[in-house]
Amino acid sequence: MDTTKTPAPNAAEADTTPVDLEKTETAQDATTEAEADAGLDAAPGTALADADLDDDFAEDPADDEQPSHVGSAAFAIVSAGLSVVALSGSWVAGIASERASVAARLELSQAADANAQIAAQFVDPWHTTAMVNGVFSALALIIATFVLALPAFSTPERTLPTWVRSVSWAGIGLGALGVLLFVLMYFDLLLAVPKAGAA
DSSP, X not given: OOOOOOOOTTHHHHHHHHHHHHHHHHHHHHHHXXXXXXXXXXXXXXXXXXXXXXXXXXXXXXXXXXXXXXXXXXXXXXXXXXXXXXXXXXXXXXXXXXXXXXXXXXXXXXXXXXXXXXXXXXXXXXXXXXXXXXXXXXXXXHHHHHHHHGGGGSOTXXXXXXXXXXXXXXXXXXXXXXXXXXXXXXXXXXXXXXXXXXX
């Protein structure tokens, strides 16, 4: 009597199933290790999230390359201020005028005529005031012209702000007016020197 049992038809499948599962797990482990070695994230959305964060915190190089206009603005304001001071007068011009008046009086003699006294008391102080104001006007004109011409000597993309150019043009206009008044006053073209009548 044969006591061996014939295996059931699905016995082979039952025996091979654990082997297949083991192979599947081994393949998954190898895939995970390969991804870890390659530096890839296990979650598919992590790489995109990191890329978005990098883009958000990345600095725009165009912002760093924009030039600063602080110096040009300061020079433009200085030129406009100097031109206004030249037209309205300054304490420097007042002190220089008084000094010229005192020096001219000290040089007068007791026998000086009226015209010499007028020149010592009025003409010399006028000329000194005109000269000081003319120097201020010339400085304002030079500085404003330098500010407007500065972009021509730098990169072509550099342009001054509108208000800086406006203040510079105002400095040029007022400075030119101050220089013109200096010429007219210093050479007695605007106001004639008073003359004393003949005795």
